[in-house]
Amino acid sequence: MPDSWWQEAVIYQVYPSSFKDSNRDGWGDIQGITSKLDYLQRLGVDILWCSPMYKSPQADMGYDISDYKAIDPIYGSNSDIDRLVAELKRRGMKVMMDLVVNHTSEEHAWFRESRASRSNPKRSWYIWKDPRRDRDGGPLPPNNWSQILGEANSAWTYDAKTDQYYLSLFTPEQPDLNWENPDVRAAVHDVMRFWLDKGACGYRMDVINLISKDQRFPDAEPSLGPDRKYHPGGKYFINGPRMHEFLQEIKHEVLEKYGAVTVGEMPGVSDVDEIIKTVKRGTGELSMIFIFDIVDIDNVPGKVRMTLQDWSVKDLRRIVSKWQKAMIEKDGWNSVFCENHDNPRSVSRYTDDSDEYRTYGATLLALMQTTLNGTLYVYQGEELGMRNFPKSWDPLKDYKDIEAINFWKKSLDLYGDNPEELARQRKVLEKKARDHARTPMQWNAGPNAGFADEGVKPWMRVNDDYREVNAEKQLSDNSEGLSVWQFWQRGLANRKMHKDAFTYGDFEDVGAESEEVFAYVRTGKESGKWLVVLNFSGKEVHWELPKSIEVQGWMAGNYTKGKPDKSLKDSVALHPWEGLLGRLV
Numbered sequence: 001m002p003d004s005w006w007q008e009a010v011i012y013q014v015y016p017s018s019f020k021d022s023n024r025d026g027w028g029d030i031q032g033i034t035s036k037l038d039y040l041q042r043l044g045v046d047i048l049w050c051s052p053m054y055k056s057p058q059a060d061m062g063y064d065i066s067d068y069k070a071i072d073p074i075y076g077s078n079s080d081i082d083r084l085v086a087e088l089k090r091r092g093m094k095v096m097m098d099l100v101v102n103h104t105s106e107e108h109a110w111f112r113e114s115r116a117s118r119s120n121p122k123r124s125w126y127i128w129k130d131p132r133r134d135r136d137g138g139p140l141p142p143n144n145w146s147q148i149l150g151e152a153n154s155a156w157t158y159d160a161k162t163d164q165y166y167l168s169l170f171t172p173e174q175p176d177l178n179w180e181n182p183d184v185r186a187a188v189h190d191v192m193r194f195w196l197d198k199g200a201c202g203y204r205m206d207v208i209n210l211i212s213k214d215q216r217f218p219d220a221e222p223s224l225g226p227d228r229k230y231h232p233g234g235k236y237f238i239n240g241p242r243m244h245e246f247l248q249e250i251k252h253e254v255l256e257k258y259g260a261v262t263v264g265e266m267p268g269v270s271d272v273d274e275i276i277k278t279v280k281r282g283t284g285e286l287s288m289i290f291i292f293d294i295v296d297i298d299n300v301p302g303k304v305r306m307t308l309q310d311w312s313v314k315d316l317r318r319i320v321s322k323w324q325k326a327m328i329e330k331d332g333w334n335s336v337f338c339e340n341h342d343n344p345r346s347v348s349r350y351t352d353d354s355d356e357y358r359t360y361g362a363t364l365l366a367l368m369q370t371t372l373n374g375t376l377y378v379y380q381g382e383e384l385g386m387r388n389f390p391k392s393w394d395p396l397k398d399y400k401d402i403e404a405i406n407f408w409k410k411s412l413d414l415y416g417d418n419p420e421e422l423a424r425q426r427k428v429l430e431k432k433a434r435d436h437a438r439t440p441m442q443w444n445a446g447p448n449a450g451f452a453d454e455g456v457k458p459w460m461r462v463n464d465d466y467r468e469v470n471a472e473k474q475l476s477d478n479s480e481g482l483s484v485w486q487f488w489q490r491g492l493a494n495r496k497m498h499k500d501a502f503t504y505g506d507f508e509d510v511g512a513e514s515e516e517v518f519a520y521v522r523t524g525k526e527s528g529k530w531l532v533v534l535n536f537s538g539k540e541v542h543w544e545l546p547k548s549i550e551v552q553g554w555m556a557g558n559y560t561k562g563k564p565d566k567s568l569k570d571s572v573a574l575h576p577w578e579g580l581l582g583r584l585v
Helices: 030-034 037-043 078-090 109-114 182-197 243-258 272-279 313-329 346-350 358-370 402-415 419-432 471-475 484-497
Strands: 010-014 047-050 067-071 094-099 150-154 156-159 164-167 202-205 261-265 288-290 375-379 506-510 517-524 528-535 541-544 551-557 571-574 579-584
Touching (some): 030 078, 037 484, 067 078, 067 182, 094 182, 150 402, 182 202, 243 272, 272 288, 272 313, 346 358, 358 528, 358 579, 375 484, 402 419, 471 484, 517 541, 528 541, 528 571
Parallel strands (some): 010 375, 047 094, 094 202, 202 261, 261 288
Antiparallel strands (some): 506 517, 517 528, 541 571, 551 579
């Protein structure tokens, strides 16, 4: 049962630029967020996590920060944050900020000083290295690490003025901070205290497991093939040698003094013991982390994110069961999520986003997430079943994300004369691009989906389906079944009502491994036993109830508002993408 206030909270992620425009500039802002707090409260949200809104040149949509203590004018002002915090507090809600301290913007004052000269006091705030040399004496990167948001490019950027390279793992506009320098760490602690003092309840910590680098900076193995110049170097900076030391320092210097909640974005690690070390109750550095096994399920192992492979329900069962059991048995804590700003829409990725099945696919995922152990995260628009935008959108015009732009540029360069391979790369873009999660929020069927006023051009194109898929329509839906929004609202309320089972209870996967069905039992001390049955297929399935299970009654499903009329023994007939919640004897 709970020992921290945040464990049973529902956390809703807002991507500010795409949430709500209040001042007719086509860009979402803080006042727009504040205007929708009643909507979020009605859904069942407790904490609002806002992606970065700090001052930024927007090379990577705000993850390139030029001033950590100032809100960017495109989003509003520091006083707008004060009002947001006050309005949340009035509703019994809180705000979580985004902490991006693996790197800054190249326009941050720290980096401007650092690149001014080799002797500048802030030179050592970033990671500078002498070049290797080609035969003619020209500069070459210090090693062969590839850029994370464009693996065709080097992770190092050359500065001609000082004849050195600086490490920029994500883009040249995002130089990596040197966490080996205690002055850097002290400056980060100061930034964290600043927003906690202004009322933030904690932080989502961006790529926080990349802050410690192997100081040898060796070459990476040529995992992308002998014809490529640069290769992923994650082995030398993912969960690096001093990461736990740096995080423990943050915990003791800042977090413990505020009782703050933290969730670490920690890509590239799935070792149970390493993760438990980070999130173990009492001794761990962070409240929880985002475990990416589910959102990496269709990545080709050992390759970059923008790849595709087939996956099965067995894979999903294995991943979910592994982490549900590990956190319970080893006294850690889970985050529960299927979507965020860095991944495509879940209904398009894991189920069927066709007009016929979109609602069922989205509610199937909602049933799974609202019945799993941990702290639940909902991404904006997920509660509506928003889906990927159409394949017809132009990669050169409609896609905005730097990762997608670099990916398509590389694809055209490599496969411009190979239509078959280029089509395969286009499929990856259509399935996996981060842009799919960043289209404007669909509030209603009016102009710009209600994101911005009529006559305003949004910063990104609105998904074509907004007249059918929008909040206004779903909140007032009176059809036979529940809308996606109504299903999420009911599921969140049910989760809180039976939190001893769904948030804190024991977990057991049940039934034989299946190509279609994933089922499990959740058990609470007061709420008893609950069976969750999920048909992750687009066909009718008959699922055999295990003989050890006795169903007292089916309490909820995603095909009807009321209690499903299903068999209580032997075989249960499941429609495509159907999910059931049953109470056990």
